[in-house]
Amino acid sequence: MKQEIINFIEFTNYQDKDNNRDLNMYICGIEECKSEHSWGPGVRDHFLIHYVVKGKGKFIINKQEYHIGAKHGFLITPDTVSFYQADQDEPWHYVWLGFNGLMAETYIKRAGLNINNPVFYYAGKELEEIIRKMISLKEINSTNQMMLTGYLYQFLAYISKAQTQDKGKHISKNKYIKLALDFITHNYFRKISIEEISEYIGLDRTYFFTIFKNEIGVSPQKYLINFRINQACKLMNNTDLSIAEISHSVGYQDPLYFSKLFKKEKGLSPSKYREFKIGV
Incomplete structure (x- = not known):
């Protein structure tokens, strides 16, 4: 009998949606998707960034379709209909994080991303490593909250740096x-x-x-x-x-x-x- 491949998911939900902070983490995770696993069409109430470690899939937002492979990421903006799906033959393995806050949109723009330019390229391993560090902080206290925010700033800074170099x-x-x-x-x-x-x-x-x-x-x-x-x-x-x-x-x-x-x-x-x- 053929064994069914199921999604492997590891994530942490911080259950704190206090948007009065400059940046506020909602959730982050790692997922190895099964063939053609999908989400949507639907909307989120926060910013969500996926970064593909390996494999590939497609992403649709603002009526535009993007084919996403390894070392590429994509942005979902709040209250915007989106859809994404793993490839049939090479389903993606990605990391993700969701966040919001008073300065969230500003930092997203500084990273060179918006609804019309939602895809980015990043060649290093830092983004995946940051997510793994975030997941390890399962106990939420004032110290870990500061560390989470710091990791989130680092995550966005790495994307921003890559986009700046890309412009060059x-x-x-x-x-x-x-x-x-x-x-x-x-x-x-x-x-x-x-x-x-x-x-x-x-x-x-x-x-x-x-x-x-x-x-x-x-x-x-x-x-x-x-x-x-x-x-x-x-x-x-x-x-x-x-x-x-x-x-x-x-x-x-x-x-x-x-x-x-x-x-x-x-x-x-x-x-x-x-x-x-x-x-x-």
């Missing part, structure tokens, strides 16, 4: 994006994958996905599809190539699959598009 690398990000766009421009006509592009430019696939979507506004896969479809339109407008020949020319070996993608993007089949545009 903005030129490097632009370089990576340009390399990716150039690669697509010169290779769209053959079978290429996002993994191949990320390997070519020398970035982790998840990190590449994140910075590409943040800079360009769409995922790398979506950009590649749009680029190929636009190239197909140019060929239909300026050549006598058949639909099958155009499909092969823009990287799709299956003309039927190409036609389905084309209709999804343009609202017309390739043949109807050609008739409408140039009356052929």
Whole structure:
């Protein structure tokens, strides 16, 4: 019999929601999720930060979907509908903490996070270590409360430092994006994958996905599809190539699959598009 994999959770709930402090810890924990384990859609009444130690999943907030992998974290803001789910094949293992307070939003902004930029990258082990230290403080007294608050400041400070360093690398990000766009421009006509592009430019696939979507506004896969479809339109407008020949020319070996993608993007089949545009 196949043994069912269940979530492993270790957490501490501090049961103190006194928001008259600058920062106030609510809860923190560690969780190894089972396949496709999810939460939501729903809202929280406090700030909640997850940091993925390994595995991957998806996160949806403000009608935007993010694919989150190891060494990435995501922010849930109060009173905002969100949803997150572990991957089917590589379910994530993450740590989390929830907090609020008079200065909570200010410190979140200083860390470079907000509802429109809820994902961050952190390469070190400090965030996980801080959560483990927090969990160990199960007895809440005045001394441990000060230690908890100190750990919370450290947690946010590490994220803020990483985000500040990341801003300093903005030129490097632009370089990576340009390399990716150039690669697509010169290779769209053959079978290429996002993994191949990320390997070519020398970035982790998840990190590449994140910075590409943040800079360009769409995922790398979506950009590649749009680029190929636009190239197909140019060929239909300026050549006598058949639909099958155009499909092969823009990287799709299956003309039927190409036609389905084309209709999804343009609202017309390739043949109807050609008739409408140039009356052929």
